[in-house]
Amino acid sequence: MKRVLLFLGTNLAIIVVASITLSLLGVGSFLDETGTGLDLQALLIFCFVFGMAGSFISLLLSKKIAKWTMKVQIIDKPRNSDEEWLFKTIERQADNAGIGMPEVGVFQAQQANAFATGASRNKALVAVSTGMLQRFNKDEIEAVLGHEVGHVANGDMITLALIQGVVNTFVMFLARVVGFAVDRIVLRNEQGLGIGYFITTIAAEIVLAILASTIVFWFSRRREFRADEAGARLGTRQGMIGALQRLKAETQVPNQLPESMQAFGITGGKKKGIKALFMTHPPLEDRIAALQNMSD
Structure with a gap:
């Protein structure tokens, strides 16, 4: 995201x-x-x-x-079996979540990531990186897509x-x-x-806007837990846990999203100390633990 x-x-x-x-x-x-x-x-x-x-x-x-920014290639008509699976998966999840079919896109990035954005629940965009499509299994990708569809359905x-x-x-x-x-x-x-x-x-406006953004970042961190739950429902809980564990294992790989886009991705930059107030995502360990403790 x-x-x-x-x-x-x-x-x-x-x-x-x-x-x-x-x-x-x-x-x-x-x-x-x-x-x-x-x-x-x-x-x-x-x-x-x-x-x-x-x-x-x-x-x-x-x-x-x-x-x-991300040079997203929109899939209007699937050209192969992989694009067909991606398109059909998002179509099914959108229907289950009660939202309009989002635009489906792929962007070139070695790092595993995905995002959703848009001004309306019925006119959104869900895009996934080529790195994620290459290295994640279908259960994990399905859960990540559900996470993104969850953001749209939740009206984040x-x-x-x-x-x-x-x-x-x-x-x-x-x-x-x-x-x-x-x-x-x-x-x-x-x-x-x-x-x-x-x-x-x-x-003063510039300084106050930067300080006040911590409120928005707090909300951003909280919404990730809800989106993870959506990923577990629209995909599978084990698939969502597996995706987050794989993302954690890949934290040594530099984030290839521009900094201005990292907040939208399934995973964002990790900060410590006062910089943690400006984190857009909670620690992956906390997200995995929340899913493991989620009631069926």
């Missing part, structure tokens, strides 16, 4: 560009009637509208950007967009409050908004 870092990067770019543009146009200052304070209610509404817009624009672009991308929209709202709001405070208290600008407000707001 490869989605969060790409989603966050696109979202942050949209928010920063929108903020700079609006500031240059003189929109979004939200001073009160006296010109000496902020109209917090109007500011919050403004930030909510643009925060949600940035998140959902990222969501709408996610599938196209994933195809372009929509939920992610909503969470990111709320995060955007408060990031934009707090950044402007900080910018106003610096402009008034530190730079002692007593009327209107000075250059200090705009510079501080943009800088």
Whole structure:
């Protein structure tokens, strides 16, 4: 599954560009009637509208950007028995999960990985790497595909967009409050908004967006357990455990997904210490243990 870092990067770019543009146009200052304070209610509404817009624009672009970034080859009509099996497996799982048939794709990568993305449960994309198709057995691949279909069926991308929209709202709001405070208290600008407000707001927005992304990463880690359960149901539990064990054995192989796409994959980069807060996936050991303890 490869989605969060790409989603966050696109979202942050949209928010920063929108903020700079609006500031240059003189929109979004939200001073009160006296010109000496902020109209917090109007500011919050403004930030909510643009925060949600940035998140959902990222969501709408996610599938196209994933195809372009990973050079995904879409299987419209299977050309051989392997593609036929892949197509039919996803078709059956989508039907069992109650979602529309996703687009099916393959991308060139030696590392074993797969991902799902898309703005709708009925118009998603599920893609798998050539490395996984070459080295994993069919039970393991079937479970991994079920994991990805589970992400789609669980509405993870929509939920992610909503969470990111709320995060955007408060990031934009707090950044402007900080910018106003610096402009008034530190730079002692007593009327209107000075250059200090705009510079501080943009800088604070970037810093707060990075810090607030830990909330999104936390959600990303939690959703992996649910998707693993879906993989066990739509495939087999032993197949899902076997796939994760094989992925664990291959952790010495460098992750060949671009960093912006690693969050969408079945496995992501491993971090320690404070960097663990920015992990998009829980440790493979924890995921395997959860499946082993899953009730039948």
